[in-house]
Amino acid sequence: MECPLCLEEIDLSDANFKPCPCGYQICRFCWHHIKQNLNGRCPACRRKYSDQSIEFKPMSSEEIKRLTQAKKQKEKEKKELENMNRKHLANMRVVQKNLVYVVGLSSKLAKEELIPTLRSNEYFGQYGRISKILISKRTTASKLVMGTSESNIGVYVTYHRKEDAARAIVAIDGSKGTDGKILRASYGTTKYCTTYLRNLPCTNPACTYLHEPGEEADSFTKEDLSTL
Known part of the structure; x- marks a missing residue:
């Protein structure tokens, strides 16, 4: 009542x-x-x-x-x-508009110790303020965002602003890297935080996973990603 x-x-x-x-x-x-x-x-x-x-x-x-x-x-x-x-969300991946996924980068640059270099204005830092850079250990490119199954080293660049991520994609996609290879760039995908899926508050202040429902139009299952 x-x-x-x-x-x-x-x-x-x-x-x-x-x-x-x-x-x-x-x-x-x-x-x-x-x-x-x-x-x-x-x-x-x-x-x-x-x-x-x-x-x-x-x-x-x-x-x-x-x-x-x-x-x-x-x-x-x-x-x-x-x-x-929330259980069904565990299998979902959501396109994150401030996350840029880049493949084609030279293996000489795609190293953990060179992340400060990648943050600089000479590389990804020229498009906006970066909150995180992660080098993927897997070598399978995303078919959803790349339109190709070509294997390569993947780099995830998280910007503070969506506008900066969009600008980075426009500038990077189709350009040539230092070794002459064509770089491909698109929005990256993320998954839901496991504590959020259990209906619990996340205690990790640096957690980059989702803690609220993503847009339906930007959400895909892992099966969708493998077939697109």
């Missing part, structure tokens, strides 16, 4: 509190506020509130216990439903 005025849940002890003969039910806080600070009239029938017309029958301990158990059961079912709705 919710108070129709403040939309707060009506306490179980006030469930049978009806301040007006018309039966319009509000919480005692709103009733007191109307009497003390407003016109003292029922919002429904406009009758003047009177202490003599108040109908209040306190709940028995059995009723309170029954309603409390029903509330707990409802909250449990709601939580289970939320968990079920």
